[in-house]
Amino acid sequence: MKKMFILAIVPFLFIGCIKSTSSTTNCTNVTPAAEEAQIIAYCNANGITYTKDPSGIYYQILELGTLPHPTLSSTITTNYVGKLLNGVIVDQSSAPFTSSLNQLIAGWQIGIQLIGKGGHIKMVVPSSLAYGCYGAPPTIAPNSLLYFDITLVNVQ
Template identity: 45%
Template sequence: MKKYTLALLLAVAMFAGGCQQTDTTPCTATPVTTKAPASEVATLKQYIDANKITATADDRGFYYTIQSPGTGSKPTICSNVTVNYVGKLTNGSTFDQGNGVSFGLSQLILGWQEGIPLIASGGSITLYLPPSLAYGSAATNGIPANSILVFTIDLTSIN
């Protein structure tokens, strides 16, 4: 009798496990269309020029340099991504970094939402973000208000 009870419990557990509800809700996030104000873009361009940085200007107001484009498909606003990154202030000091960190792209700052989809898995990009596409006018976690931020990001995978 114990064999049948154990077998029945295992069968119920396997059936219940196979029937667990997964989140199949379609992503309703919309791509970012926010543009940085002209004054922020001008200040960022001064930084880029003064430091002789070779970077591409994006119409939304940030600059970027792709070190490696990666291969395969690129993430969308609905993607979950795993990255290695370093965040720096324009004075060169590091305010944040992480390795093997996963995020829902729609949960990140606007500059990441706009910049990370420029590369595919295995790619690497440096983003130069004006305040309105980063943390804006609020000081947070050692980042002064209205800071231009520089992120070096390796997109290790799209999950």
């Protein structure tokens, strides 16, 4: 069921990208810099010893995993939980989830490449690298920051 949620969102991401370039829309992505204070506060409150990626993602690698690390063209298998910063779970794997990395949100594309098979990462993803100003209704509101706890089970 949760896999279907993510798979259903992938086409929406592409539509969202098209809409965001239209001059007739009022949708504006929030910049990662504008969300930085909120991300840092969340990390500090939740014991995340973070590193800031230049993209704006904040992450903590709990287990680096083995080499090689995945690339955008890799097929990955993960166990994960995704939450809003208020703690509401928006998605989680009930069984290992497999997808091509290049089909997932930008935050995952950036963060997953930092670990290898067996790796474990916590990430706080700025809204513009998640579902942006369109969100993923009804679960994820526009401009929502997301927290992910991900274990990379396999890389192909």
